[in-house]
Amino acid sequence: MKVCFIVSEFFAWGKYGGYGTATRVVATELVRRGVEVTVITPARGAQPEREAIEGVTVLSYPVHSIRAQFQLLRACQADVYHSQEPSLGTWLARKAAPRSAHLVTCRDTRVSADWLIELRSWLLDGSFRTLLTYPYENNPLVTSAVQAADAVYCPNEFSRPIAQKKYRLTRLPGFLPSPVRGPEGPVRKAVRPTVCYLGRWDHRKRPEIFFGLAHSFPDVQFVAMGQARTSGRTEALRRQFADVPNLEMPGFVDQFSSGNFQELLSRSWILVNTALREGLPRSFLEAAYFKCAILSRVDPDGLASRFGCRVENDDFAGGLRSLLAGDVWRERGEAASRYVSAKYGLEQSVDQHLELYERVAHEGERS
Numbered sequence: 001m002k003v004c005f006i007v008s009e010f011f012a013w014g015k016y017g018g019y020g021t022a023t024r025v026v027a028t029e030l031v032r033r034g035v036e037v038t039v040i041t042p043a044r045g046a047q048p049e050r051e052a053i054e055g056v057t058v059l060s061y062p063v064h065s066i067r068a069q070f071q072l073l074r075a076c077q078a079d080v081y082h083s084q085e086p087s088l089g090t091w092l093a094r095k096a097a098p099r100s101a102h103l104v105t106c107r108d109t110r111v112s113a114d115w116l117i118e119l120r121s122w123l124l125d126g127s128f129r130t131l132l133t134y135p136y137e138n139n140p141l142v143t144s145a146v147q148a149a150d151a152v153y154c155p156n157e158f159s160r161p162i163a164q165k166k167y168r169l170t171r172l173p174g175f176l177p178s179p180v181r182g183p184e185g186p187v188r189k190a191v192r193p194t195v196c197y198l199g200r201w202d203h204r205k206r207p208e209i210f211f212g213l214a215h216s217f218p219d220v221q222f223v224a225m226g227q228a229r230t231s232g233r234t235e236a237l238r239r240q241f242a243d244v245p246n247l248e249m250p251g252f253v254d255q256f257s258s259g260n261f262q263e264l265l266s267r268s269w270i271l272v273n274t275a276l277r278e279g280l281p282r283s284f285l286e287a288a289y290f291k292c293a294i295l296s297r298v299d300p301d302g303l304a305s306r307f308g309c310r311v312e313n314d315d316f317a318g319g320l321r322s323l324l325a326g327d328v329w330r331e332r333g334e335a336a337s338r339y340v341s342a343k344y345g346l347e348q349s350v351d352q353h354l355e356l357y358e359r360v361a362h363e364g365e366r367s
Helices: 020-032 065-075 089-094 112-126 127-135 139-146 160-166 208-217 231-240 261-268 281-291 302-309 317-342 346-366
Strands: 001-004 034-042 049-052 056-061 080-083 101-105 151-154 194-198 221-225 248-249 270-273 292-294 309-310
Touching: 001 020, 001 065, 001 089, 001 317, 020 034, 020 056, 020 231, 020 346, 034 065, 056 065, 056 194, 065 089, 080 089, 080 208, 080 346, 089 101, 089 139, 089 160, 101 139, 101 346, 151 160, 194 208, 194 261, 194 281, 208 231, 208 317, 221 261, 270 281, 270 317, 281 292, 281 302, 281 317, 292 302, 302 309, 309 317
Parallel strands: 001 034, 001 080, 034 056, 080 101, 101 151, 194 221, 194 270, 221 248, 270 292, 292 309
Antiparallel strands: 049 056
């Protein structure tokens, strides 16, 4: 069986977001189980047109070249095409391979209010990417492709009715978990209270709030993993908070090639998320698997309110105090780990993907 993932990024070249991370995890695990996997993604930087990453064939095309994308999709000849977010590529895949099975996962279904937040943040970042992304993801061709898909899924619960309404689906999308790799060894928490940040340092994410907390909690260790989209903003933040002694800024940490990622999550007590909006961040699931409580303004699927603290009126300081008091964080972090292990654990989540692909490919053979 051959599976083709259609995705806006793949964790390897220049962008290291949730879409690319989720795709790389499931793709490499499918390869490990004997599935032939191809990923088709827009090229970033000096990314080659074709390469093999952990057994996955990654094909890239020039950004916004519809013709090149269509040609790759048609040449792939996969049994199953799986879009990792509805896009024009979803529609192109149906045209390129009409006899194949077509699946869609709505990873971060953005409605008008979400796009306004994105637009304001991108303008602050000095980028017009949102203006280019919007028509690529929001047009009648994309809606029709989602409606015509063999199956539509969400990797979380709260966005299922949102996706159904946005794409005018007759049925509620199913739930398909994104596999999350758990700890490879014992989780050893630091003796000193330690909180971490995992994500981009862009304006929408508001990392300054996290950095500012370090001033207010000198007895707590703060670790900020990530970087901004631009080197200028990354360096500006480093200079601005360089004199905070209890703030570590290791920057981008590659979870696929470095053990530092697991080590940092293992010793952290709490994950802090300061973003204005999110889907269901992989950082929530990854940190929770490592028994971290979640401190966040956003509360997808109730993860923060159930397994940490949901922040009201941006009172992150008050939320942090409540989690540190009496080791509240520990009980909630351990509960979070049990939840993620049961719902998003690697083996059972990959099993669900594999069973789905085999079923839709077999149904396609009979039709």
